Amino acid sequence: MSSITSVTRAPRLSDEVARQLTAAIRAGEYAPGARLPSEKELAERFEVSRVVVREAMSRLKSDELVDTRQGLGAFVSAEPGRGLFRLEPDPAIVKDLHDIFQLRVAVEGAAAGLAAVRANRSELAAMRACLREMKISVAGRQDDIEADNRFHATIARASRNPYFDRFLTFLGANLHGAIAKARFNTAARHPTSVLAVQAEHEAVFAAIERRDASAAEAAMRSHLSAAMERLGLGPFAGARS
């Protein structure tokens, strides 16, 4: 085993200043509406130049944490961090992964319910096409992740609620890396699960096709809950009793 490791690069000063200011505001050190110290004073306090402070402030402004007015100063927003929902990059902790996935189960379940009511003919056809593709892969004992993702994305789109769509895309992008890793780790232990997955997908689609919102939601939740277990994340605790 070699002790060689990638070196830790010195973090940018503006990153660090932004981090500390964000933390201070979130901790309530500066109440909403309160005025922050001037850029000059912050620069002295952090022992950096004003440019660095300004770049940090620029990020806080973009996060709607503060609002600045020329000649007056910088003020903490009335509702800090209101227009923004952030997820830590690459949630490595299993607990976090479980919780985020749980959120996805809830939202995508509801999306499937809506899709059952609202999906049009072309969207149903798209889902059917994905199922066909996956079935071919299943015959070869393989999974087709690409068609899988497309199937789920089509359902999200068919909910006809762009916020469901966007939020699921967002969650998907954040879970993607972690899922791939978990899939790799547990692949050997569940060699036959591709058949189960295919059956679950078909159950979801069948419910959507017959316009049964309640069944579609239940089927999607059941599918995703099973997926959670396959990934070693434990079950969706609050599922239908």
Place this chain on the structure above:
Amino acid sequence: MSSITSVTRAPRLSDEVARQLTAAIRAGEYAPGARLPSEKELAERFEVSRVVVREAMSRLKSDELVDTRQGLGAFVSAEPGRGLFRLEPDPAIVKDLHDIFQLRVAVEGAAAGLAAVRANRSELAAMRACLREMKISVAGRQDDIEADNRFHATIARASRNPYFDRFLTFLGANLHGAIAKARFNTAARHPTSVLAVQAEHEAVFAAIERRDASAAEAAMRSHLSAAMERLGLGPFAGARS
């Protein structure tokens, strides 16, 4: 009617540069992984100083749209805007309001289901206290928005999933202003709804207290769906059939 209106303040240059760069990246003008023009070149192109460009870049970095490396340049992220979910401030359009509220119904319903399984004694007590407070207000034909919000927040917390909690707080903050406005507009038309609201809240709590996840979820959805209708947003289309 006076023609006096608030003056339009000249936007900050860094805001404008950040806006244009963001748009360009989102439009795919710079593909993921591609290198952006150097700060010097961007400064010349936008006819601003390098400071302005750097402040704009600082925001793009914070949004995880680009990644910079000293000596190399700025590169578009592999998955632009991955760690970030944004909502437009003050969604005025009823359609958007409906869609966002629908998302909330789905998530908060699931949260109630989880709370039924996981809520501890102190959380149940907190919910009970909120109900009592609201009941007092109901007797005086008034609603107690503060206790109402606290009731919902307690359920979110009792889901024991911080992501549900945070996301609902986030949605709540974004809906708050619009809800207040809608409430004001429709208050006169629904003078007796406070009684209905109280009954709905009690149904939610009763289900949570007897640990019935399915009933808690249904009750919460029914409550929020009714709330949507009271606000003139139309029903939650994909509700349990």
Place this chain on the structure above:
DNA sequence: GCTCTCCCACTTGTATGATAACCGGTCAAC
């Protein structure tokens, strides 16, 4: 004493020029 105006100190916004740190490539030296 009251009011109005002007001025000043302070703050943020922008520009400029300089230096340090860093990167990839070139090319001579060995």
Place this chain on the structure above:
DNA sequence: GTTGACCGGTTATCATACAAGTGGGAGAGC
């Protein structure tokens, strides 16, 4: 062929200056 010094280009940081906006206080005018 490998090494290592060097170079041009890029980001990171700094110092300084000036423009523009704000609020308050000094002081004139009444």
